[in-house]
Amino acid sequence: MSILxxxxxxxxxxxxxxxxxxxxxxxxxxxxxxxxxxxxxGKVADEELKKLGNYGASKILNVAEDRFENLDNKxxxxxxxxxxxxxxxxxxxxxxxxxxxxxxxxxxxxxxxxMVTGVTELPESTDPIxxxxxxxxxxxxxxxxxxxxxxxxxxxxxxxxxxxxxxxAVIESFDxxxxxxxxSTTLNETNKVTGKVLLTDAEIVVSxxxxxxxxxxxxxLEELADVLGAGMACSRPVSDEGWRGxxxxxxxTGKIIAPNLYFAFGISGAIQHLGGVxxxxxxxxxxxxxxxxxxxxxxxxxxxxxxxxxxQLTEEIKAVKS
Amino acid sequence: xxxxxxxxxxxxxxxxxxxxDNNKAFDTSGVQWIINPWDELALTxxxxxxEAGGVETITVANVxxxxxxxxxxxxxxxxxxxxxxIDTKPxxxxxxxxxxxxxxxxxxxxxxxxxxxxxxGSAVGGMLAELLDFNSVSAVSGMNIxxxxxxxxxxxxxxxxKISVKTPVVTIVQKGIAIDPRxxxxxxIMMARKKPLKVVPAVEAGEKxxxxxxxxxxxxxxxxxxxxxxxxxxxxxxxxxxxxL
Numbered sequence: 001m002s003i004l005x006x007x008x009x010x011x012x013x014x015x016x017x018x019x020x021x022x023x024x025x026x027x028x029x030x031x032x033x034x035x036x037x038x039x040x041x042g043k044v045a046d047e048e049l050k051k052l053g054n055y056g057a058s059k060i061l062n063v064a065e066d067r068f069e070n071l072d073n074k075x076x077x078x079x080x081x082x083x084x085x086x087x088x089x090x091x092x093x094x095x096x097x098x099x100x101x102x103x104x105x106x107x108x109x110x111x112x113x114x115m116v117t118g119v120t121e122l123p124e125s126t127d128p129i130x131x132x133x134x135x136x137x138x139x140x141x142x143x144x145x146x147x148x149x150x151x152x153x154x155x156x157x158x159x160x161x162x163x164x165x166x167x168x169a170v171i172e173s174f175d176x177x178x179x180x181x182x183x184s185t186t187l188n189e190t191n192k193v194t195g196k197v198l199l200t201d202a203e204i205v206v207s208x209x210x211x212x213x214x215x216x217x218x219x220x221l222e223e224l225a226d227v228l229g230a231g232m233a234c235s236r237p238v239s240d241e242g243w244r245g246x247x248x249x250x251x252x253t254g255k256i257i258a259p260n261l262y263f264a265f266g267i268s269g270a271i272q273h274l275g276g277v278x279x280x281x282x283x284x285x286x287x288x289x290x291x292x293x294x295x296x297x298x299x300x301x302x303x304x305x306x307x308x309x310x311x312q313l314t315e316e317i318k319a320v321k322s
Numbered sequence: 323x324x325x326x327x328x329x330x331x332x333x334x335x336x337x338x339x340x341x342x343d344n345n346k347a348f349d350t351s352g353v354q355w356i357i358n359p360w361d362e363l364a365l366t367x368x369x370x371x372x373e374a375g376g377v378e379t380i381t382v383a384n385v386x387x388x389x390x391x392x393x394x395x396x397x398x399x400x401x402x403x404x405x406x407x408i409d410t411k412p413x414x415x416x417x418x419x420x421x422x423x424x425x426x427x428x429x430x431x432x433x434x435x436x437x438x439x440x441x442x443g444s445a446v447g448g449m450l451a452e453l454l455d456f457n458s459v460s461a462v463s464g465m466n467i468x469x470x471x472x473x474x475x476x477x478x479x480x481x482x483x484k485i486s487v488k489t490p491v492v493t494i495v496q497k498g499i500a501i502d503p504r505x506x507x508x509x510x511i512m513m514a515r516k517k518p519l520k521v522v523p524a525v526e527a528g529e530k531x532x533x534x535x536x537x538x539x540x541x542x543x544x545x546x547x548x549x550x551x552x553x554x555x556x557x558x559x560x561x562x563x564x565x566x567l
């Protein structure tokens with residue numbers, strides 16, 4: 001009867017996002033008068049697993065296997081579905097991130113469930129179950145009713161606050177019931193960027209647009225990012241021109257982010273750009289053009305020259321931090 | 323290798339979003355319809371791979387009523403060989419995936435965008451793969467075919483992986499799979515008129531979810547402006563008022 005939450009790990013560790021997810025599952029479990037079981041796949045130490053209890057998991061199913069490291073979607077979905085069946089789960093919750101988006105739809109079919117992706121809140125009603133999500137890339141919300149018995153939800157990042165509890169979670173080793181012949185993905189190479197704040201994890205993001213005028217002017221923004229511990233991003237024209245890498249492109253067709261604080265420097269704010277950043281809690285815009293649409297989306301703005309404002313901002317923030 | 327590219331028919335990304343019928347339905351009046359941007363990138367890559375010689379045919383498919391045909395014609399003009407329209411109003415993702423499963427089983431590689439820019443579901447590709455018992459790879463930002471073997475680049479948090487995967491497979495693609503969508507040339511548009519666009523009836527399928535209603539976000543408070551030479555004030559506001567620093 002429990003709610004199952006799939007908690008992905010990153011090199012054996014959980015992230016804030018994992019704890020948001022468990023907090024959400026716990027709040028949902030309270031509404032449905034049940035408990036939360038977390039599923040962890042891969043090698044994670046017991047002390048790390050126990051942390052999930054601090055946010056409301058009562059039980060942790062631990063699949064301590066290396067076989068899933070290739071992220072074979074079919075195998076992972078089977079493992080999650082088997083855990084949900086074994087628990088008799090009425091709801092399964094995933095993060096709305098790369099892996100959650102990859103396997104939740106498969107699990108929904110396996111369990112004959114009804115799925116809503118990218119939910120931003122607890123259901124507004126539980127009988128019938130109706131949940132809210134963003135549609136039209138943040139330009140509207142939809143309330144969606146799930147008709148199936150089993151509910152599959154993916155939770156949008158940064159949309160739910162952490163809630164600490166003092167659950168002492170029980171860890172159980174779980175046999176995922178996935179035979180070797182299910183896997184058909186071969187991992188040839190993994191390249192990870194190290195030493196940088198990941199855009200999708202960043203609480204603060206500093207972003208630049210065409211106002212930077214060329215690829216050679218980004219040192220000032222990197223310095224600001226350093227001082228703030230922020231992630232770096234850019235608008236589409238900047239990545240299309242090759243001034244910055246595609247992995248930094250935020251916008252409707254690039255990465256969609258939801259930091260607490262987003263700085264847009266020299267970005268006019270085309271509707272496609274706003275689609276990728278309009279879930280940010282606070283938006284600051286700096287642009288030479290007072291008529292730029294970014295100011296309609298921003299909470300705070302400066303009409304001015306980014307080459308003057310950014311160094312001052314870096315100095316002010318250094319002063320405040322010291 | 324035979325490729326199927328799934329095409330979602332969506333409002334142009336600059337469309338002003340409005341609802342009608344007591345906020346129960348999207349207002350389609352005056353809307354320009356386009357190929358979903360991620361599906362367009364998928365199609366572009368499929369055409370590039372075909373030009374490089376590793377692909378036999380590219381088929382595009384859509385679940386929709388006749389209103390979606392111009393979008394399918396555009397996909398033919400970009401370089402698909404034939405198109406299939408499953409003639410029904412798309413309900414939810416499960417319903418759409420169930421329709422597509424009927425035709426997708428005959429292909430080696432199925433390409434679909436990571437989400438559609440209207441309902442942002444990110445669901446049809448994975449559901450389709452599960453219905454067909456195919457494997458799937460999501461967040462795919464690169465695709466190559468070498469000696470009949472499919473190699474993919476997949477985005478993971480903070481990096482990328484190069485993987486090989488057995489076909490048949492559903493690839494769920496995002497930015498990077500192609501850089502710019504291919505614009506149909508006049509010759510392509512002329513040829514598209516003669517390419518086959520098959521209309522097939524829908525199959526019986528259920529739906530698991532339904533839209534109750536829509537809401538527009540509450541109007542935003544006006545942007546608070548700070549003078550260019552008063553960055554100190556901005557930092558104070560961010561700390562004390564917004565509590566964001």
